[in-house]
Amino acid sequence: MGKVLMKGNEAMALAAIKGGCDAFFGYPITPQNEIPEYLSYHMAQHDRIFVQAESEVAAINMVYGAAGSGARVLTSSSSPGIALKQEGISYLAGSELPAVIINVMRGGPGLGGIQPSQGDYNQITRGGGNGDYKLLTFAPETLQETVNIVKASFSLADYYRNPVMIAVDGLIGQMMEPVDLDQKIDEKPTKEKDWAATGHAKKRGHRNKIVSLYLDPYDLEKHNLKLKAKYDEMLETEQRYEMINMDHNPSLVFVAYGSMARIARSAIQVLKDAGIEVGMIRPITISPFPEKAFKHLPDSVHTLLTLEMSLGQMLQDVQIVNQGRYTLDFYGRAGGVVPETEDIVEKAKAVLKGGKGQ
Amino acid sequence: MNRLWILTGHYGSGKSEVAVNLAIDEQLDYLVDLDVVNPYFRSRSVHALLEANGVSLVESTIEKATGSDLPFISAKGSRPFHDKASRAVYDLAGTQAGAKLMRQYTDIIDEREIEFWLVVNIYRMETANEAQILNLINTLEGASGLKVTGLINNSNLMHETTEEHIKKGDTVLNAVSKKTGLPIVFTFIEEEVKTNLKFAGENRRLIRHLGKHWL
Numbered sequence: 251m252g253k254v255l256m257k258g259n260e261a262m263a264l265a266a267i268k269g270g271c272d273a274f275f276g277y278p279i280t281p282q283n284e285i286p287e288y289l290s291y292h293m294a295q296h297d298r299i300f301v302q303a304e305s306e307v308a309a310i311n312m313v314y315g316a317a318g319s320g321a322r323v324l325t326s327s328s329s330p331g332i333a334l335k336q337e338g339i340s341y342l343a344g345s346e347l348p349a350v351i352i353n354v355m356r357g358g359p360g361l362g363g364i365q366p367s368q369g370d371y372n373q374i375t376r377g378g379g380n381g382d383y384k385l386l387t388f389a390p391e392t393l394q395e396t397v398n399i400v401k402a403s404f405s406l407a408d409y410y411r412n413p414v415m416i417a418v419d420g421l422i423g424q425m426m427e428p429v430d431l432d433q434k435i436d437e438k439p440t441k442e443k444d445w446a447a448t449g450h451a452k453k454r455g456h457r458n459k460i461v462s463l464y465l466d467p468y469d470l471e472k473h474n475l476k477l478k479a480k481y482d483e484m485l486e487t488e489q490r491y492e493m494i495n496m497d498h499n500p501s502l503v504f505v506a507y508g509s510m511a512r513i514a515r516s517a518i519q520v521l522k523d524a525g526i527e528v529g530m531i532r533p534i535t536i537s538p539f540p541e542k543a544f545k546h547l548p549d550s551v552h553t554l555l556t557l558e559m560s561l562g563q564m565l566q567d568v569q570i571v572n573q574g575r576y577t578l579d580f581y582g583r584a585g586g587v588v589p590e591t592e593d594i595v596e597k598a599k600a601v602l603k604g605g606k607g608q
Numbered sequence: 609m610n611r612l613w614i615l616t617g618h619y620g621s622g623k624s625e626v627a628v629n630l631a632i633d634e635q636l637d638y639l640v641d642l643d644v645v646n647p648y649f650r651s652r653s654v655h656a657l658l659e660a661n662g663v664s665l666v667e668s669t670i671e672k673a674t675g676s677d678l679p680f681i682s683a684k685g686s687r688p689f690h691d692k693a694s695r696a697v698y699d700l701a702g703t704q705a706g707a708k709l710m711r712q713y714t715d716i717i718d719e720r721e722i723e724f725w726l727v728v729n730i731y732r733m734e735t736a737n738e739a740q741i742l743n744l745i746n747t748l749e750g751a752s753g754l755k756v757t758g759l760i761n762n763s764n765l766m767h768e769t770t771e772e773h774i775k776k777g778d779t780v781l782n783a784v785s786k787k788t789g790l791p792i793v794f795t796f797i798e799e800e801v802k803t804n805l806k807f808a809g810e811n812r813r814l815i816r817h818l819g820k821h822w823l
Binding site: 253254255256257260280281284363364365366420421424425426427428512513515516586591 | 619620646647648649675676677729731732733736764765766768819821822823
């Protein structure tokens with residue numbers, strides 16, 4: 251097809267169709283409305299299913315039902331809507347159902363605002379719903395990366411039998427960028443869904459059950475440990491990140507993801523033009539957090555400056571991984587305020603001077 | 609050219625950037641932002657720039673609330689129709705949803721005063737070829753009750769745009785022009801594209817006021 255110009259939300263919707271999404275269930279909310287709007291027309295064109303549910307809670311439970319029958323299912327929402335879906339997400343994880351959830355983040359808490367934010371980091375990486383579970387979560391930076399991840403996400407969800415989240419801030423949903431929808435991507439091998447509840451078609455007398463209820467604590471603990479083994483496998487094999495400008499012996503390294511990484515990238519260029527080399531660790535997965543990236547920093551590194559469109563959420567993961575090795579500093583904006591490149595440049599200069607900056 | 613320029617087109621064809629560029633370059637009196645769809649990257653987000661250039665911005669009734677999700681249409685949108693000495697550009701939201709809004713002006717529109725221009729980027733999947741563009745013209749004319757009077761070639765892949773991309777857009781729009789008799793009024797060329805070619809219509813440089821450099 252060659253490159254086309256697409257809006258982030260449209261591109262994610264089309265990528266889902268290309269990734270083999272069979273069914274979408276959702277409820278509108280800004281700034282992700284172009285996803286259901288696009289799919290409301292195009293899913294039918296591809297003989298797939300689109301349902302606008304009566305609420306977010308209904309939508310996530312439709313996802314549960316469709317995923318339980320073996321379909322590749324998608325839902326999308328934005329922060330307050332994702333908050334409403336947390337119970338369903340916990341049930342999906344507990345029942346080991348694959349599903350893809352797109353979260354186009356906006357300011358919070360509560361209804362917050364409609365401008366871009368990364369304030370759902372804790373909700374995503376610390377559970378959100380009840381119980382011991384984790385989501386495999388990607389936080390891409392460009393539309394091309396987003397498209398490739400959305401396409402691959404269905405096979406990842408199937409492989410782990412676990413919900414996969416794609417978390418982007420509103421800017422990535424709303425911005426336009428050239429994308430190639432047909433780039434080759436790595437997909438997990440597909441396995442037959444012999445666990446799916448599809449009636450007695452194949453094995454008479456045998457019932458597949460989709461449950462998250464285990465009344466015997468020993469049974470539930472066994473189930474919890476089985477889930478943990480999956481999360482350990484994700485931690486081992488799914489950590490993704492990008493190291494930027496590390497071969498120029500930076501003493502300062504940014505840690506930033508999503509739109510914040512785009513702005514930090516511009517700041518790195520501005521600083522480079524001024525003769526200052528700054529590196530960046532860019533997490534592509536935020537769950538699991540890419541701790542491997544922090545083990546391979548050049549000897550020149552002294553300070554890690556975490557940058558967020560939230561107020562110190564990813565910073566806690568950086569603190570856990572850091573274990574006192576490097577000096578840590580932080581810059582965050584919230585409420586939908588998007589910092590300018592110059593804000594990051596100034597903060598970096600202040601940190602390098604030994605001051606705390608803003 | 610008539611004094612009121614109404615920009616229509618598919619979602620993401622670049623109407624807002626084109627509207628802001630035209631308003632500033634042509635020192636228009638009004639930019640009427642009738643975008644009821646997009647929450648970000650609306651022409652109203654550059655109200656200070658427009659004001660500094662002497663362009664009156666007509667936006668939502670809740671003015672300067674850039675974070676507002678309520679697409680109120682200001683009654684001031686009809687002012688350019690009455691202010692007969694004024695020149696204005698109307699920035700509609702994409703496709704039918706946007707074009708339909710012109711129906712509110714049915715009683716005051718004098719077709720001799722307006723231009724209804726279709727902004728096209730052939731790198732949008734829905735307007736990639738002649739047949740799709742002809743189909744879109746039909747749809748938009750039906751929704752708005754107005755006749756398209758000209759075409760604007762805004763074919764681009766943003767920062768990845770080359771001379772070749774604009775040329776391809778030129779070829780497709782020339783075919784549409786031939787079929788419909790509609791003139792190509794402007795070709796917008798991304799700021800950084802190096803070219804000595806002359807494309808159909810008036811050739812203008814597109815300065816991206818809404819999209820930031822790190823986008």
